Amino acid sequence: KVNPMRELKIAKMMINVCVGESGDRLVKAAKVVEQLTGQVPVMSRARITIRSFGIRRNEKIACSATIRGDKAEELLERGLKVKEYELFHQNFSKAGNFGFGINEHIDLGIKYDPSTGIFGMDFYVVLTRPGMRVVQRKMRAQKIAKNHRVTKREAMNWFQQKYDGVILDKRHVVRD
Numbered sequence: 001k002v003n004p005m006r007e008l009k010i011a012k013m014m015i016n017v018c019v020g021e022s023g024d025r026l027v028k029a030a031k032v033v034e035q036l037t038g039q040v041p042v043m044s045r046a047r048i049t050i051r052s053f054g055i056r057r058n059e060k061i062a063c064s065a066t067i068r069g070d071k072a073e074e075l076l077e078r079g080l081k082v083k084e085y086e087l088f089h090q091n092f093s094k095a096g097n098f099g100f101g102i103n104e105h106i107d108l109g110i111k112y113d114p115s116t117g118i119f120g121m122d123f124y125v126v127l128t129r130p131g132m133r134v135v136q137r138k139m140r141a142q143k144i145a146k147n148h149r150v151t152k153r154e155a156m157n158w159f160q161q162k163y164d165g166v167i168l169d170k171r172h173v174v175r176d
Contacts, residue, residue, distance in 0.1 A: 004130065008096075008150060008158045011128035013072040017105075017121045018044075018062035020053060028116045030063040032105050036075070041065045072125075075108075077163075079123045082107040085165045089156065096150025098159065099124035127155050 015037060017029040026043070033041040041063040049057045067075060082102050092098045101122045106112045127150050134142045159165040 005148075006129065008127050008129060008154065010068075010072050010076065011126045011132070012066050012068045013076055013126070014064055014066050014124045015075070015121055016044075016062060016064040016124070017041075017119050019119070020055065020061055022060045025117075026060055026063065029119050032110070032116060032119050033063055033065050033121075035110060036105070036108065037065045037067055037071070039065045039067070076123065076125060078108050080163055080165065085163055086168055087159065087165060088169050089152075089167050090169070092152045092155050092159075094152055096152060096155035097124065097126045098155055127158065 015033060017033055019026045019029050030041045030043070033039075042065065043060045044062040044064060046055045046057055046059050046061050049055065055061055079100070079102060083100055087098065087100055091100050099122060101120060102108070103120045104118050105121055106118060112118070129148060129150060131148065132144065135144050156167055160167065
């Protein structure tokens with residue numbers, strides 16, 4: 001008998017495309033993200049000026065979108081298919097989240113358009129359990145017991161069981 005409060009699920013998934021410059025390339029990247037997610041992406045700005053990269057503070061340099069629910073699972077499935085369901089253990093954080101990047105968005109099944117070009121993107125997945133809203137709500141927010149938080153080990157097990165994933169580079173010790 002499995003406790004339903006211990007089941008892991010995807011809270012949200014973020015897709016980020018960093019172009020490193022504002023202008024036409026960023027608009028094209030935003031179009032790719034919108035085509036992929038069906039949502040209007042949010043533009044991210046540079047925090048500091050980096051002269052060697054040619055970016056200024058508050059210049060728009062990236063776009064991202066947050067996806068939840070069934071759409072997130074479907075996009076994650078497509079992203080993992082590109083990675084051949086293989087992730088490194090370094091892709092998993094202590095909080096039980098994980099992320100990975102792909103080099104070409106056309107691998108996700110989007111038709112190549114020469115006027116748009118090819119963009120790489122980052123996927124970041126946040127895992128949660130039922131009852132985590134207690135921490136984040138505004139009124140009567142409470143703490144969650146340590147054993148109810150998602151750990152790195154649990155996230156890795158969830159990935160291996162749900163997607164028959166392979167975790168590479170196991171020679172390093174994984175600490176919970």
